[in-house]
Amino acid sequence: MRTVDILLFVVFPYVSVALAVLVGLYRYFFDRFSFSSFSSQFLENRALFFGSAPWHYALLIILAAHIAGMFTGFWSRFIAPPSRLYPLEAFGAALGLSSVVTLGVLFVRRLLNPRIRKVTTLPDWLLVIVLMLQLAVGVYVALFYRWGSLWYMYTAVPWMISLAKFQPAIQYVTSLPWIIKLHYLGGFLLLAIFPFTRLVHVVVFPITYLWRPYQVVIWNIRRRFAPAR
Numbered sequence: 001m002r003t004v005d006i007l008l009f010v011v012f013p014y015v016s017v018a019l020a021v022l023v024g025l026y027r028y029f030f031d032r033f034s035f036s037s038f039s040s041q042f043l044e045n046r047a048l049f050f051g052s053a054p055w056h057y058a059l060l061i062i063l064a065a066h067i068a069g070m071f072t073g074f075w076s077r078f079i080a081p082p083s084r085l086y087p088l089e090a091f092g093a094a095l096g097l098s099s100v101v102t103l104g105v106l107f108v109r110r111l112l113n114p115r116i117r118k119v120t121t122l123p124d125w126l127l128v129i130v131l132m133l134q135l136a137v138g139v140y141v142a143l144f145y146r147w148g149s150l151w152y153m154y155t156a157v158p159w160m161i162s163l164a165k166f167q168p169a170i171q172y173v174t175s176l177p178w179i180i181k182l183h184y185l186g187g188f189l190l191l192a193i194f195p196f197t198r199l200v201h202v203v204v205f206p207i208t209y210l211w212r213p214y215q216v217v218i219w220n221i222r223r224r225f226a227p228a229r
């Protein structure tokens, strides 16, 4: 076993998870106000509309498929018929491509709009760039190393299970092509930088909005400043 493989596929994933949990919890309890996506909607809305919603929908479906693949019993039965596997692979690649384009829209919006540039921190830039690379590499893998939904179950899944059991078995991943390894490590890199950026909002998705009473907003300024009815 090469030292570099141990560093990349054993040490790095554990450090990423530890950072995500410890720094994430620290920030949640000691800097609660910052636990948000810091909406920039009031600074610019048009490009956000075309970028944000489609990007989130595409990514949620892609990540849901990544997670579903971990339930190998269910997943292998699900993708067994080619009538499901083929459309699924094509749909995944199309969603991946659309996620690259829509994140590109969001990136350019942040880059070109001086007001949004001002509210973007260095870690946020790093996050967007790593996300872009992760998506682009994912799409490359999906297009050029076909049937990833299948071999994922025999490479990534046993490797991650072995890490979770604290019995690392890196032989499942070390002999893969380097671009696939890059994508696997990219997932952990995102985990490592997540607690330092606005990505923390993914764990405080405002689910309580579904059942909390609606909010009544009453203008509390003099009548002549209030908006016309």
Ligand code: HEM
Pocket: 062, 065, 066, 089, 092, 093, 095, 096, 097, 099, 131, 134, 135, 136, 138, 139, 140, 141, 142, 143, 145, 146, 147, 148, 149, 152, 156, 183, 184, 185, 186, 187, 188, 190
């Ligand atoms: C350790 C974590 C991860 C592993 C093991 C992994 C593995 C894979 C594999 C095997 C594929 C090829 C699927 C196929 O050919 O159908 C893929 C595709 C893809 N991945 Fe990941 N991935 C991980 C994390 C992520 C993350 C965090 C993102 C996004 C932020 C992401 C975005 C994508 C995209 C956009 C595609 C192409 C579309 C698709 O086929 O679903 N991946 N990933």
